[in-house]
Amino acid sequence: MTTAKSDTIASQISKTLAHRIIAGEIEAGAKLRQDHIAEEFGASHVPVREAFRRLEAQGLVVSEPRRGVRVAGFSLEEVREVAEMRAALEALALRNAVPHLTKAILDQAEEANRAGDRAGDVQAWEDANRTFHRIILTPCGMPRLLNAIDDLHTASARFLFSGWRAEWEAPTDRDHRAILDALRAGQAEMAASVLARHVQTIG
Amino acid sequence: MTTAKSDTIASQISKTLAHRIIAGEIEAGAKLRQDHIAEEFGASHVPVREAFRRLEAQGLVVSEPRRGVRVAGFSLEEVREVAEMRAALEALALRNAVPHLTKAILDQAEEANRAGDRAGDVQAWEDANRTFHRIILTPCGMPRLLNAIDDLHTASARFLFSGWRAEWEAPTDRDHRAILDALRAGQAEMAASVLARHVQTIG
DNA sequence: TCAGCAAAAATTATAGATAATTAAAAGAAT
DNA sequence: ATTCTTTTAATTATCTATAATTTTTGCTGA
Structure with a gap:
């Protein structure tokens, strides 16, 4: 790097x-x-x-x-707080991104998702995960919102690394797939609510 | 000051x-x-x-x-962005605050609301407005969330002052009242959605 | 032994000076 | 006249030094 x-x-x-x-x-x-x-x-x-x-x-x-x-400390409380904020803001971003999503973008997202499944360690998985989220949210074109989400994602990552370090294996990410399916089917609300739930389950 | x-x-x-x-x-x-x-x-x-x-x-x-x-510039786009973020985050904060709201707190909020109605200029109204929001949201006990909301509120205020300066008169705030009524009636979801709509109408 | 105080050490916050970069102005060439 | 270069001025970013504050240490007295 x-x-x-x-x-x-x-x-x-x-x-x-x-x-x-x-x-x-x-x-x-x-x-x-x-x-x-x-x-x-x-x-x-x-x-x-x-x-x-x-x-x-x-x-x-x-x-x-x-x-x-x-x-900064991160108690369970704080992690939950970050997760809830992410859920709210990522859902908002996704709703605003939907009108600008193209097939090409969704294909990119799918690729990022596959990279996550293939990942050998937490770092690689987290990178792919962040990429996935970024790809589907960036088209909302709301820079301030995207910045805020990015900072929250960073805080989440901190938790991720602290927890598993040693015993970790790539979880095939159903949620990501479900989000993509909903987006492909044009079900924006469905995608947003799956995304919100998905983000919250981290906490 | x-x-x-x-x-x-x-x-x-x-x-x-x-x-x-x-x-x-x-x-x-x-x-x-x-x-x-x-x-x-x-x-x-x-x-x-x-x-x-x-x-x-x-x-x-x-x-x-x-x-x-x-x-920082603030185009209509940016103002809308801030408004939407506020709506999402304030709704979240309110939902988490509801279990901790007491009658005393709601009374305080009502008083802040009255102060807003009485306000003679934009500055006084904005102060009361911010106080109202803070009173009902603070009990959520999520410091990071409250910080984020505060920054967004500041950005909103910027817009508020730029617009009206001269020709301004205190709008009796129905929304605030509606939120209070819903909270008093224990209708948390109703209150949250009124709040969300209320915040967005600023943009 | 331990609480409270005093002196010393460490650390933060700010100031003043310097180097590096960018913006502006002036001049030369087409 | 207009564009391109060169020079100058202004500004940002950094360093070194100093002042102010907090933390630690060591002592004194109950």
Whole structure:
């Protein structure tokens, strides 16, 4: 994963930290010290602070005014909250995407779905899963909504990785198939409600 | 409006700028120069940059890597998008709040509603309006959801102020009343769907 | 032994200075 | 005149240094 070198340092740092938090490399509640991180990245702490603000916006860390930043916790409560938000917003996005869905797009989605079935580890499965959702939702053309969904998806992923790590095997995803079938049949509402339920079952 | 002096400078700046953007004092698309703003606040540009990151998260400005920050535009499209997101999320919040709603809370909400009817200008009405929504939604106990709603509400307010400024008079808010009635009658779903429709009619 | 206070260390937040990038302006060539 | 280049100015992003705050440590006294 080569980080685009045109990015600012702040953005590189925020991406790397986000990845670590999602992957569970830094445990929930752990303090993040700006100087230590700055040193690790060979940077000063100014871009680190900016990275913190972004992570805060994504809900991956919480920041208290002069007391530093720590990795956001995720209790069952919080995971459920994220799942419910995702369900509501993804259903909304899908309803708005439906008029713009073409056969080509649905075929792409199906391919992503197959990639998920073939996946050998959690990471690969999650990538395929996210791709699937993105493909069918992006055509809604609502950037703010898509951003919000993306952040929620990230939070979900965190949970996903924490849970199974070791004993994992690819679950053939019936829900995805059902959503595709409904979309192909032009049953938008059906697709949206399956999607909503599907997202919630994660929590 | 005395800004709490315990806040960091960055947070004070972000609040002030947010207020200006919402009030329409800075027009959509206008560039925000960090040095100029820093000078105005008698601060260095470091906290200004952090403020920018927060405003970015709220969707009030958009930032391009080395090309600065500008006030986010809000076309009809974008306003509609915000309205739909609010509808989805506020309905969700209300459904989760219902089990925790007490008569005392509903009375508070009614009072906020009356304050809105009495309001003499847009600002006062908007304050009351926001209070009303907050009172009935906060009991859901989902902090992330409430944050997201708050940001969306802010974006809506921006639209509100831009539109009417001059010719404005307090609309007695039937929807709010209908929501309260439904809640008092224990009809949660009814309340949620009225709320959703209510929020969307803004767009 | 433990609570409470004082000093020291660590950490956050901000300032001031520098490097790197982009936007603007001026001039040259068609 | 208009487009393209070159130079200049403005602006963003970063670094180093300093001030302010919080946390930790170590001591004192009950």
